[in-house]
Amino acid sequence: MATAGxxxxxxxxxxxxxxxxxxxxxxxxxxxxxxxxxxxxxEAGPVLPIGTIVIVPAAQAAPVTATRPLIQLWD
Structure with missing residues (x-):
């Protein structure tokens, strides 16, 4: 089963x-x-074995970050 991501x-x-x-x-x-x-x-346990491949689905791959307005010190 191929998963895009x-x-x-x-x-x-x-x-x-x-x-x-x-x-x-x-x-x-x-x-x-x-x-x-x-x-x-x-099932791999709390620490992943070296080389374990983890696939992040395309919907999760690009997290949306909220932007805040820039506040200048002297405004």
């Missing part, structure tokens, strides 16, 4: 949430969608 490879000592935060900019709210797209990754 971006794939990331686990490094030594990576947890799933740390990998997603560092490489994809995703947070805890995104974990259910990631676990659904990667069956069996939860």
């Amino acid at each position: 971006t794939s990331y490879r686990a490094r030594q000592g990576d947890t799933l949430d740390a990998l997603l935060w560092r490489d994809a900019g995703l947070g805890p709210a995104d974990l259910p969608a990631i676990l659904a797209a990667n069956p069996g990754v939860a």
Whole structure:
């Protein structure tokens, strides 16, 4: 089963949430969608084996960031 999206490879000592935060900019709210797209990754344990491929679905790959207006000191 091919899933469209971006794939990331686990490094030594990576947890799933740390990998997603560092490489994809995703947070805890995104974990259910990631676990659904990667069956069996939860059984790998809290620390992912080195080289584990984690696929981030296309809908999750580009997080939307809110922008705030710039406030100047002397405005």
